[in-house]
Amino acid sequence: MSHKLIMMALEEDIGDGDVTSEYFIPENRVSRAFVTVRQSGVVSGVELARDVFLEVDSDLDVKMLVEDGSKVGAGAMLLRVEGKARSILTAERTALNFLQRLSGVATMTSRYVDLVKHTRAKILDTRKTTPGYRLLEKKAVKDGGGKNHRIGLFDRAMVKDNHLVAEGKLEQLQEAIRRLKSDKPHVEVELEADNLEQVSDFLTLDGVDHILLDNMGLEELTEAVEMRERAPKARLEASGGVNLETVVGIAETGVDFISVGTLTHSAPSLDIGLDFVNLD
Missing domain, CATH: 3.90.1170.20 (Quinolinate phosphoribosyl transferase, N-terminal domain)
Known part of the structure; x- marks a missing residue:
């Protein structure tokens, strides 16, 4: 490439x-x-x-x-x-x-990695990359001490709000996860949660590897971490509103990952x- x-x-x-x-x-x-x-x-x-x-x-x-x-x-x-x-x-x-x-x-x-090194949080990139440069930019993120999120649409299922609107019931969601895990067991599953009620629901499902906490405030992030600790199934990823001024507070809530589009789209x-x- x-x-x-x-x-x-x-x-x-x-x-x-x-x-x-x-x-x-x-x-x-x-x-x-x-x-x-x-x-x-x-x-x-x-x-x-x-x-x-x-x-x-x-x-x-x-x-x-x-x-x-x-x-x-x-x-x-x-x-x-x-x-x-x-x-x-x-x-x-x-x-x-x-x-x-x-x-x-x-x-x-x-810069982001250094700011959160006293916490458990790892800094992730996103798919907001320069067309054609994705593998190079994701390598650059690793060179800077960060971690790679999914490379593309093929290596992790990421069920976002639009997907949930189209297929909204938990039973249907669980069945889709089961089918994916059966057909492609190496593919991880991530569900996007816009609120704590969704976090609670997603924690009841089998086969969920990650829950994306989208644009949640610090109190909501902290509560989501507490909810997960009572049922430690999925890793929690914070996303939205992340910059050099806010990343420390987000990391200190106890989330596992923080995804930052700025790493590749605005560096x-x-x-x-x-x-x-x-x-x-």
Whole structure:
């Protein structure tokens, strides 16, 4: 998947040729450059950026100086690249685009994870990802210390309010869960609860792995946790209204997971650049 994305990204950037490098950089000019972080954060996509350089020119000497998931400060060097200057310049923007975006996701995730590390709550991503980038962005979440929610519609059943309106009776819901577990026992089941009455009902069902507590206040979240402790079947996930100011209070209610769409849909890119240096 990542190779396909690299090829697509290079194709849209290079087109029928890098005219700037072709006409303004001598063909045999050999250079050294470093990919450097301009601000502190957590990096992700270092290996992917390396692959971009090598895809453009397999003769480049590319050395990874840090691993994905590393916390770095401003000025840290991530990659060293040596070889034809034309090749380095042609690959530069595509490599940085991947690296900046994914490192931004990892950095945002780490901020949330650090805030709730004194609690039991784990930070989850969502499916609110850049089309085509889902596996890369979910890896970036893990590099930042978070956990992955379902990858897509195929690996966890998530029964939300619209599904419940269409199929609202508990008996019918229980039968659907039984059929799913029989046909696909590896698939987990999550039910979305908008209120505590639904939480109470869902806790009576067999085969429910997770209950999503949607847009509940702190008192409701705390009560839901107490209800679950009397019948500890499903893990509880808080969702809605989560930001850096509210996440600590949500985590301290005792929920197991907190899903945060911001990790992938609103994380700002980390400032990373490429600098040429004189060869010794």
